[in-house]
Every structure is written in structure tokens, then in C-alpha cells.
Amino acid sequence: MSPVTRVVALSGGVGGAKLALGLAQVLASEALLIVANTGDDFDHYGLRVCPDLDSVMYALAGLNDARRGWGRRDESWGFMAAFGELGGERWFNIGDGDLALHVLRSQRLRDGVTLSAITAELCARLGIAARLVPMSDDPVATVVETDAGPLAFQHYFVRERCAPPVSGFRFDGSAQARANPAFLAALAAEDLEAVVITPSNPFVSIDPIVSLPGVRAALTACAAPVLAVSPIVAGQAIKGPAAKMFAELGLPSSAPAVARHYGDLLDGFILDRADAAQEKEIAATGVATLVTDTVMRSLADRTRLADEALAFAARLRGSA
Amino acid sequence: MSPVTRVVALSGGVGGAKLALGLAQVLASEALLIVANTGDDFDHYGLRVCPDLDSVMYALAGLNDARRGWGRRDESWGFMAAFGELGGERWFNIGDGDLALHVLRSQRLRDGVTLSAITAELCARLGIAARLVPMSDDPVATVVETDAGPLAFQHYFVRERCAPPVSGFRFDGSAQARANPAFLAALAAEDLEAVVITPSNPFVSIDPIVSLPGVRAALTACAAPVLAVSPIVAGQAIKGPAAKMFAELGLPSSAPAVARHYGDLLDGFILDRADAAQEKEIAATGVATLVTDTVMRSLADRTRLADEALAFAARLRGSA
Numbered sequence: 001m002s003p004v005t006r007v008v009a010l011s012g013g014v015g016g017a018k019l020a021l022g023l024a025q026v027l028a029s030e031a032l033l034i035v036a037n038t039g040d041d042f043d044h045y046g047l048r049v050c051p052d053l054d055s056v057m058y059a060l061a062g063l064n065d066a067r068r069g070w071g072r073r074d075e076s077w078g079f080m081a082a083f084g085e086l087g088g089e090r091w092f093n094i095g096d097g098d099l100a101l102h103v104l105r106s107q108r109l110r111d112g113v114t115l116s117a118i119t120a121e122l123c124a125r126l127g128i129a130a131r132l133v134p135m136s137d138d139p140v141a142t143v144v145e146t147d148a149g150p151l152a153f154q155h156y157f158v159r160e161r162c163a164p165p166v167s168g169f170r171f172d173g174s175a176q177a178r179a180n181p182a183f184l185a186a187l188a189a190e191d192l193e194a195v196v197i198t199p200s201n202p203f204v205s206i207d208p209i210v211s212l213p214g215v216r217a218a219l220t221a222c223a224a225p226v227l228a229v230s231p232i233v234a235g236q237a238i239k240g241p242a243a244k245m246f247a248e249l250g251l252p253s254s255a256p257a258v259a260r261h262y263g264d265l266l267d268g269f270i271l272d273r274a275d276a277a278q279e280k281e282i283a284a285t286g287v288a289t290l291v292t293d294t295v296m297r298s299l300a301d302r303t304r305l306a307d308e309a310l311a312f313a314a315r316l317r318g319s320a
Numbered sequence: 321m322s323p324v325t326r327v328v329a330l331s332g333g334v335g336g337a338k339l340a341l342g343l344a345q346v347l348a349s350e351a352l353l354i355v356a357n358t359g360d361d362f363d364h365y366g367l368r369v370c371p372d373l374d375s376v377m378y379a380l381a382g383l384n385d386a387r388r389g390w391g392r393r394d395e396s397w398g399f400m401a402a403f404g405e406l407g408g409e410r411w412f413n414i415g416d417g418d419l420a421l422h423v424l425r426s427q428r429l430r431d432g433v434t435l436s437a438i439t440a441e442l443c444a445r446l447g448i449a450a451r452l453v454p455m456s457d458d459p460v461a462t463v464v465e466t467d468a469g470p471l472a473f474q475h476y477f478v479r480e481r482c483a484p485p486v487s488g489f490r491f492d493g494s495a496q497a498r499a500n501p502a503f504l505a506a507l508a509a510e511d512l513e514a515v516v517i518t519p520s521n522p523f524v525s526i527d528p529i530v531s532l533p534g535v536r537a538a539l540t541a542c543a544a545p546v547l548a549v550s551p552i553v554a555g556q557a558i559k560g561p562a563a564k565m566f567a568e569l570g571l572p573s574s575a576p577a578v579a580r581h582y583g584d585l586l587d588g589f590i591l592d593r594a595d596a597a598q599e600k601e602i603a604a605t606g607v608a609t610l611v612t613d614t615v616m617r618s619l620a621d622r623t624r625l626a627d628e629a630l631a632f633a634a635r636l637r638g639s640a
Contacts, residue, residue: 045427046366078396078416079423087445088424096398096416103399104408107365125407 005131005186006031006193007310008224012205013040013052014069014239015231016198017059019309020130022302023196024060026310029129034060035183037200038115038134039142039171039208042154044092047102048109051154052205053119053134054101061126069239072097091159116180131182135209138177142204143170153204162241165248169203171211179212187218194313195219197228199294201242202261210265225267225316227309229294230255234274238295256281268316270294270309288316325451325506326351326513327630328544332525333360333372334389334559335551336518337379339629340450342622343516344380346630349449354380355503357520358435358454359462359491359528362474364412367422368429371474372525373439373454374421381446389559392417411479436500451502455529458497462524463490473524482561485568489523491531499532507538514633515539517548519614521562522581530585545587545636547629549614550575554594558615576601588636590614590629608636 007027011020011034020034036053043049051070058064058072065073075095084090094102101122108118114137123132144156146164156162186192197206210216219226235253237243243253251257255271259282262269269287271279272294279289290312296302327347331340331354340354356373363369371390378384378392385393395415404410414422421442428438434457443452464476466484476482506512517526526548530536539546555573557563566573571581575591579602582589589607591599592614599609610632616622 045423046430047423072402076396076398076416079399079420082392082417082420083424085445086420086424086442088420096396096419097402099416099419100399100402100406100408103365103367104403104406110366122406125405 004030004191005033005189006191007033007196008183008186008192008194009034009196009198010037010200010206010209011035011052011056011198012037012200013055016052016200016205017056017064018296018302019196019198019229019305020056020132021059021299022296022304022306023309024130025299025303026306027130029131032130033182033186034130034132035135035180035209036132037205037208038136039140039204040153040157041139042141042152044094044154045088046106047094047099048106049092049094049102049154050105050115050134052200053115053132054098056132057119057123057126057128060123060128060130060132063126071095092154116182133180133182135183136177136179136212138173140174140177140208140212141172142208143172144204145169157204157241162244166245167249169207171208174208174211175213177212179215184214184218187215187222190223192222192224193317194224194310195222195226196309196313197226197262197265199229199231199238201231201237201240201245202258203242203245206262216265219265225313226265227268227270227313227316228258228262228266229270229305229309230258230272230275232258232275233272233295254278259285259287268312270305270312288312324350324511325353325509326511327353327516327633328503328506328512328514329354329516329518330357330520330526330529331355331372331376331518332357332520333375336372336520336525337376337384338616338622339516339518339549339625340376340452341379341619342616342624342626343629344450345619345623346626347450349451352450353502353506354450354452355455355500355529356452357525357528358456359460359524360473360477361459362461362472364414364474365408366426367414367419368426369412369414369422369474370425370435370454372520373435373452374418376452377439377443377446377448380443380448380450380452383446391415412474436502453500453502455503456497456499456532458493460494460497460528460532461492462528463492464524465489477524477561482564486565487569489527491528494528494531495533497532499535504534504538507535507542510543512542512544513637514544514630515542515546516629516633517546517582517585519549519551519558521551521557521560521565522578523562523565526582536585539585545608545633546585547588547590547633547636548578548582548586549590549625549629550578550592550595552578552595553592553615574598579605579607588632590625590632608632
């Protein structure tokens with residue numbers, strides 16, 4: 001028997017991982033499917049690095065470094081020190097413990113194992129009960145179109161520190177990639193209760209997932225309400241370049257702009273109390289709204305927001 | 321103008337690296353060519369590991385851990401801890417700093433760069449003036465024939481801790497491999513003054529080098545005396561399984577047994593004072609002998625033994 005997925009969460013890295021952890025806390029392990037963006041994945045010196053997938057995995061395993069915001073806690077940096085000394089590029093930092101994941105995964109990929117299967121193995125090793133899958137087992141590469149030309153995502157994000165103004169995005173390989181079958185199956189199930197778009201970057205964390213063949217149609221057709229949590233609060237992104245990107249694209253960096261970006265994908269939108277004044281602007285587009293505290297500082301914040309999102313979805317199902 | 325190599329040193333790992341460092345201290349950088357065994361090299365999770373080459377490189381750079389006997393000093397172990405946690409094999413330890421070398425080199429090899437060129441780059445980065453080359457840019461794999469069947473060298477040496485009794489050795493790929501051109505050119509030069517076989521394991525450190533096409537003939541024909549320093553002192557190896565191997569092959573583990581093993585390759589043999597009583601047994605085979613202190617504890621020991629070996633070679637040239 002395949003598990004009955006009640007909730008699907010779409011996630012990028014840090015912000016998404018926070019709500020994914022909240023959902024994993026409040027739902028039975030078989031009820032939740034977390035789908036992570038892999039458009040950020042890249043090859044660095046023969047190592048396949050999957051930043052969003054790993055951020056979610058480390059968060060679910062309680063291994064994440066909350067202060068730094070990426071990588072493992074209690075990390076050492078002996079590799080990077082020697083790597084730089086020997087002439088290796090220094091712009092992408094990899095901790096010694098984090099490196100173990102990349103070395104193992106890269107070898108398993110070369111052995112012909114799928115990223116989904118490797119992710120399941122690693123999650124089992126780390127004692128993660130929730131199901132976490134990459135959006136696809138096929139490579140998709142997010143490219144950021146900027147004033148400095150097109151940049152591979154990590155070059156834009158890490159090497160260039162998001163400095164070059166953006167003009168657009170493309171997801172190389174997306175049209176040929178197959179969305180994760182477990183993801184598509186969960187969206188097609190009649191007993192699905194909610195799809196939660198976590199507060200990750202709409203352009204570079206969520207859009208790569210939605211761009212996969214069949215995903216937009218499946219999200220639109222699915223039985224469950226699709227909710228998004230705004231990554232923009234009071235005009236700012238909690239973390240990362242989302243607000244800057246909205247502005248550079250000539251859009252307001254605001255919760256309503258996020259809701260408009262997702263457009264007809266959405267049945268519900270969760271915005272922060274700080275943006276309560278903009279609730280009507282969002283509701284006017286025909287999307288149900290929930291105003292609450294969306295900034296997740298503690299584990300209690302994460303589980304409370306997860307509970308509220310699920311209750312919101314239940315109300316939307318009741319009123320459908 | 322190509323450099324004038326006056327001395328060629330053949331080296332395995334730790335013992336060889338000690339005398340290689342001594343020679344590098346007493347000779348001008350262009351006068352010495354150190355040829356390292358690469359029969360121990362292997363692929364571990366996609367990383368190309370070259371234990372002997374790296375032991376020599378770290379020793380020449382002053383980065384070696386003298387107490388542990390392998391790897392870098394001031395090393396951290398975050399990678400191994402996480403690697404084991406995630407299900408990676410634990411039998412082969414790689415320090416965090418050491419890993420940088422393997423990641424960089426593996427990527428350069430995938431880029432199509434030769435091991436010789438990569439070694440030169442790394443040596444330059446580490447400020448090593450002496451010339452260090454791998455015995456070949458082609459893969460050669462030492463296989464140890466044991467009572468437990470044939471074992472890849474690192475499986476025998478590290479995983480099985482040299483426990484299975486040995487019955488022989490083979491060097492897979494050797495017949496097809498090309499000896500390093502700089503090595504062959506140095507042996508062919510008329511002004512070569514000495515070939516020094518360092519006190520490394522004859523079976524698994526030196527024989528792989530000698531097994532390469534053309535090397536035995538070049539050593540026999542070369543203008544300079546070929547000297548070996550005994551890795552066996554008072555019946556024991558200073559480090560590693562050499563004495564155990566002699567015994568398991570039904571041979572005495574003694575300095576004369578080492579001299580007989582090298583046979584007509586040798587013009588001179590350097591043995592320890594502890595074995596002075598066996599000098600005549602070696603001399604009877606027609607090989608010139610030098611009895612001295614061969615156990616290298618300090619840098620002063622290394623340079624003194626290097627000086628003595630070079631003076632011994634000069635005497636042999638004078639008497640030829």
C-alpha cells in the first residue's frame with residue numbers, strides 16, 4: 001500500500017525548511033510529502049551540491065545551523081582552509097561535515113542511483129520520518145538573467161552575493177525533466193487535504209518546481225486547496241533576495257505582489273499581521289486570506305503556523 | 321633548457337619521504353628528481369587518493385603529521401564523523417585538510433590534466449622547490465595475493481591491517497603504463513650521479529616503480545650507481561609490513577634479504593649499524609656496502625643520511 005499523503009509542501013531552502021519542519025511536527029510522517037527545489041543544485045569540483053534539499057534535510061534532522069542559516073551546526077572548516085591554500089575556489093563554502101553528504105551523494109549518483117532514492121537513504125540514516133523528495137530526478141538548472149548577463153544560480157546567489165540586478169529567470173532542462181512521480185501522484189489523489197507553498201523565494205525556489213511539465217496543471221486541478229505563505233513581510237524578505245528581485249523586476253515588494261505572482265495557482269494566501277492593511281488588496285483578486293504571525297523564530301512558531309495553515313485549508317475545503 | 325638531474329630518488333610513503341626530504345635539503349632543487357610510487361593509488365567515493373605521492377608532498381612541504389605517520393598535521397576529522405553517520409565506509413580515514421587535496425586533484429584528473437601536471441601545480445602551491453613526479457601518469461594498481469585471495473592494496477593495508485598472509489604481488493596495468501618521461505630521461509642522462517632507492521617497502525613501494533616498462537633496463541644501464549637503503553633494521557621494518565612480508569614469503573626478514581631482493585639492480589647497499597654483522601653476507605653478492613645509522617628520527621638524521629648516501633655514490637663512481 002502506498003502512503004496516503006494528506007499534505008504536500010513545496011519548499012526552497014531556509015524559509016521553506018522552517019515551515020516544512022513545522023508541518024513534519026504536526027502531521028503523521030506518512031501524511032506529509034515535502035517537495036524540495038533542485039534548481040539550485042550544481043556541480044562543484046565533482047561534488048553534486050543540493051542546497052535546498054540539504055537545508056530541508058538538515059532542518060528535519062535537527063542538524064541545521066540556525067544562526068548561520070545554512071549548512072550544519074557544530075561545523076568545522078578544515079577542508080575550506082586547505083582547499084584555498086591549494087588553489088581551490090573559495091567563493092562557495094562547504095563545511096567538513098556537510099562535505100560528507102556531498103561526497104556520498106555524488107558517488108551514489110555516479111553509481112546510477114536516483115536523487116530520490118539517495119535522499120530517502122540519507123533521510124533514513126538521519127532518522128527523518130517525514131518523506132522528503134527532490135522535485136525531479138532530472139537535472140534542472142536555474143539561471144538568473146542579470147545586467148551582468150545570465151548567471152548560474154549559485155554564481156548569482158553566493159559568488160556575486162545577489163548584486164547584479166535581475167531581469168528574469170529560466171530553468172534549463174525543465175521542459176525535459178520529469179516531475180517526481182510521488183509528487184504528481186500526491187497531487188492527483190482525491191484525499192489530498194492541502195498543498196502548502198512555503199515562504200521560500202517565489203522566483204527561484206518555487207517557480208522551478210511549478211515549471212516542471214504537468215505540475216502547474218496538477219496544482220490547478222488538485223482536489224485540495226493550494227495555500228502560499230508570503231515570504232515578504234513589511235516589504236522585506238525574511239532572508240534572501242526576494243524583495244530585491246521584486247523591485248528589480250519593477251514590481252512592488254509586497255505580500256500582494258507575491259499573491260499576484262502565484263495568481264490562479266492559489267486558493268488561499270497567508271500574510272503577516274504587519275501587512276494586514278494589504279489583506280483587502282489580496283482578497284480582491286479572489287483569493288482567501290489568513291492574517292497571522294508568519295515570522296518563525298522558534299520551533300513553537302513553526303508548529304503553530306503549520307497548524308494554522310492546515311486549519312485554514314480545512315476551512316477552505318469546507319466552504320468549497 | 322631542461323634541468324640537470326644529478327640524483328633520482330625512488331620513494332614509497334613515509335620511510336621514503338624521510339630520505340627524500342633529506343635529499344631535498346642537501347641538493348639544489350633542480351638537481352633532484354623524486355619519483356613516487358602510485359601503485360597504492362585508488363578511487364574512494366570518486367576521490368583519487370595517492371597515499372605515497374601525498375606522503376612525500378606533505379613531508380617536503382613540512383605539513384606531514386610525524387606522530388601519526390600519515391596525512392597532515394593539525395588535522396580535523398569533521399568529514400569522517402559525518403561520513404560514518406551517513407553510512408559511508410569508515411575503514412579509510414581522510415582528514416578534512418587532506419580531503420581538499422583529493423577533491424581538487426580528482427576534479428583536475430576529470431578535466432583531463434595529467435597526474436604529473438597536477439602534482440607540479442600542487443607542489444608549487446605548497447612552496448615545494450624539489451621536483452616530485454608520480455612514477456607514471458597511467459593507472460597501476462598493486463594487488464596483494466593473500467591467503468584470503470587477492471586484495472587491492474589499500475584493502476590489504478588499511479582495511480585488513482596487513483593481517484592476511486601474503487603469497488605474492490602483482491601490479492595491474494603496469495605492462496601498459498608508461499613510466500614518467502622525466503624519470504626515464506633522468507636515468508638516461510650521462511651526468512646522473514646517483515639513483516637512491518629509499519628505505520620504502522621493496523615489494524609494494526619500489527617494485528611497482530621497477531615493474532614499469534623500461535625502468536629495470538634503464539636502472540641497470542644508467543651511468544650512475546644505484547643505491548638502496550635497507551628498510552629492514554635488526555630484522556624489523558621501521559614502519560609497515562615489510563618484515564612480515566619477507567617472513568610470509570619464506571625469506572629471512574633481514575638487510576641481506578633486501579639486498580638479494582633488489583639483486584643486480586644494485587651497485588651499493590646502505591645498512592644500519594645494528595646489522596653490521598651481516599655486511600659480509602651482502603658484500604659477498606658483489607654489492608658495495610655502507611654501514612651507518614639509517615633510522616631517521618630528526619631532520620638532522622635525514623640530511624646526514626642523504627649526505628652519506630651521496631658521498632657513497634661518489635666513491636662508487638670514483639672506483640668504477
